[in-house]
Amino acid sequence: MSDTSFDHKDCGTCPIRHRAVCARCDTDELAELDVIKYYRSYEAGQPIIWSGDRMDFVASVVTGVASLSQAMEDGRTQMVGLLLPSDFLGRPGREFAPYDVVAVSNLTLCCFRRKPFEQLMGRTPHIGARLLEMTLDELDAAREWMLILGRKTAREKIASLLAIIAQREASLAHSSTSDGMVFELPLTREAMADYLGLTLETVSRQISALKREGIVSLEGKRRILVPDFDRLMIETGDDADGGLMI
Template sequence: MNLTQSFSQECSDCPIRHRAVCARCESDELERLEEIKYYRSFEAGQTVMWSGDKMDFVGSVVSGIASLTQTMEDGRTQMVGLLLPSDFVGRPGRDGAAYDVVATTDLVMCCFRKKPFEELMNDTPHVAHRLLEMTLDELDAAREWMLVLGRKTAREKIASLLAIIARRDVTLNMQTGNSQVVFDLPLTREAMADYLGLTLETVSRQISALKKDKVILLEGKRHVTVPDMDRLLEEAGDDSDGGMLN
């Protein structure tokens, strides 16, 4: 079955609607978006776009995760970001892609034809304002991630990444009133090691340590339960109000 057939393609039923670029759109604005949107699915490992490619679309991640990667002149690569559900891909007003974007897991994107989307932005303050908010949030997250990669211990790095994914899962599912969070970890340990600048052995060791200390519970390698988010945030070196994780 095609990945895009597993959920409704109506904007009103979209699982990311409350966080996406169209979050504040009125019904007439949604109708205009419907006219220029289409869905694309990618299998894990498939390239969504290469750095420098001319982009004819922008869009939002509906489900799955993608990585942003930059390649240096000598061929070495560095993962510089993750795209989670509701994150926006592409930059209106720019012709080319700034990074390689690769599907880390099976990925579904809601895409908009680029030129009509740019015209819609000019006519629709709701879309332009929301995109500005998301861009500023992305900038804040990038600055905070510099702290994670540069100053935190291996244990804090793992806890930070788990907390980011857990908090995003909570907001996407609009959960409230429960400090316990349950989610399926969308990244392999190899991908976590690549993103965090750690060895695979260190990632596995630190996850085992967090499990042993009951900061997290694991069922298999991917099904994670966080009994107490405040404790996970403490392990990440962040205060309990969420900081970079909002």
């Protein structure tokens, strides 16, 4: 069932060893983390946490994709975070979850019991420093997303989402974005709509339009082929260089 199962228990072979919250830890610190860690797997679609639940762990995403979302009483839902491998889930010092967390694809988490993790963080600056860096990156991503939500057209939103996923996949796989690229879209039309503040019908129409114009093509429902990444970038409405300044 699980096509992304993860059966390592050893940080030495962990696929996110050098990107996750533990990236800067030395051997001793890893050993300390090892004592309080455990793996958990979820199947695509399974809920991980409901907003308001007590949360006694924090975690790194090892494989798969999870979403954070906020729901209004009448059912309107906005995704507010998309957790890809190496992303961190939870907040040290926080007892109750403020968002719903769902496994979008099959998912493996590397969980740490929260209390001991907090204590360990107090002792090892490496962890706090890395978490700060990751949180600042997430804040930047959230701000880019705010521009998408507030000011982009439906077409630009879709193009932006595809470009973001494509770039993140490319960076994980160390492949180039320049020539034709193919990637798996881990989201349903509804999840994309919740990400972008659209309805699923609008998502479907805009994807069809991009397809019709040859900017993307599909293999099945989920596999996306982008023959010319620059062409896609034009449709995002962003300036060509992507505005990267580290």
